[in-house]
Amino acid sequence: MPSPTTTVFVHSGWRCSSTYVWHRFRALAGVRAYYEPWHEQLARVSAETLRAETPDNSGLRHPGGTEPYLKEFEVALDPAGGLRNFDPSFALDRFWIEPEASDLAQQAYLEGLVEAARTRGETPIFACCRTLGRAGWLRRRFGGFHVMLVRDPVQQWLSFYSLRRRPRPTYFELCHYVLLSEMAGGDDLSHALLGHRFDGAGTLEERLAAVRGKLKRAPASVSFQAFLAVWLRSYLKALPEADLVVDVDRLARDQAYAREVEAAIQAGCGLKPDFSDCRAPAPHGIVPPVQWRKAAREVVDLMDLHEAIVGPQAPPILFRKLAPAFAAVTPAPVGPIMKLGEALGGLIGGEAVTRAPAKAYAATAARTDGSRR
Structure with missing residues (x-):
């Protein structure tokens, strides 16, 4: 059986049960389970804000109760603010990075998190919704055990849609617009689906604002098609790098399958998370006319x-x-x-x-x- 110090990566899209799977890894002894380590907000965290947001107060229907999402990052805080070696451009700027490309800054950031866990005798776990496009790059640099989570794409997109507080796209939808517009060789595809061209200039915040300005009143079908294009390209790029592919819909309804997944994870990395409490959310009742x-x-x-x-x-x-x-x-x-x-x-x-x-x-x-x- 592999050593439990193997680095574990849990790759998924947004609203794909990655928080649940991360939560079950986090419950194990001797691990440091980093939550969304590519999220741009990490550039602004402090000792106080690190413990501010919890699953209970996030409004995102996540498991985990009152335990702060980001407490594991306390070992990487920079006294000047944010995390050591983290740059907000890591979030989406290099999402589509090719496996052999060089990115020494991103590599140094991750090496710091891995080292922080290992010096404490812990197994580093990285669970993130921003890694499907860079899974090959991560495998080449860090090895490890790579788990891919896949969800019914319609229900996944409807989960985005259900979080709309008004008829405007959610953050998740805006991120897919940005990723589609910046997909290598995808300029014509982006223009065909979105009806606009975006130059990818500026910070992520500025690029999110740019797509919001042009697409805030776009029909739901535009949002769905942008999501599906990114979903397809992401998984086609990521799945060849997987050690284990998990159907999260089946994980929630099939206990025998859940036991198989637990055993496969244990065989692959020496850890055995417990998925016995996994439950499928009810299908979303509000379905737009797509x-x-x-x-x-x-x-x-x-x-x-x-x-x-x-x-x-x-x-x-x-x-x-x-x-x-x-x-x-x-x-x-x-x-x-x-x-x-x-x-x-x-x-x-x-x-x-x-x-x-x-x-x-x-x-x-x-x-x-x-x-x-």
Whole structure:
């Protein structure tokens, strides 16, 4: 069994149960579980503010009670403010960094957090919603054990939407606009989906303000398509780096699967978090008027991802998560098999569906998402 001092990375998108998984790692003895270590707010934290925000007062429906999210960072506080070696540009500026690229500043920051844990005899855990695009870079620099969390994309986006306090995009939606507009080679895609071009100039705060100014009244379908484009590109880049892929929807409803995931984590890094209390949130009741299949098909066509989703080298989890998700929100007058076919037909085109053999799909669906590569 690997040494429990192995660095562990938990990668996910926003609203993808990463806080729950981090919370369960945090409950283990001998770990230092850093929460959102790429969040731009870390540039402003102090000994006082470090303990101010808790799951109970955040309004984000997170587990964890009154324990401050950021208490683990107390070992890295800079007397001048913020964290040692942290720069707010780390948050999204280098989200899409290539595995072989150099970023000595970001590397020094993470090395400091790893060292702070190890000098105390603790296992460093990094759980963050801003690492899918840089998972390969992290593996090359830090090795470790990499867990990828994947959620039903429609419910994930609806979780963003449900947090709107008025008809304006949430922070999570704005971040996806920024990530889409700054995706390498994605200028035409960004313009096609958003109707605007953004130059990526300025601080993250300024770039968030720029997309907010242009897209604050954009239809919900624009937000969903931007999210789906980033979701697809992020996971296609991250999944090859995974030691373990976890379907968080299944984790919440299948106790046998939860035990398999616990065992796989223990085999991979020597730690065994307890997921027995994992529960699935109820489906979001407020669903905006988005034509899901049409919106998704446009994104897949624009990104030319048919083969990446259903081809022989496609990550099985993408096929599984996309197909049932769209079937579940698309009315159909017939049984579940036809519903699935209709959803896939809308998602990737009828011809592509006919090329996906039924036996191959059945074999794919039978695979356990929690199995190690």
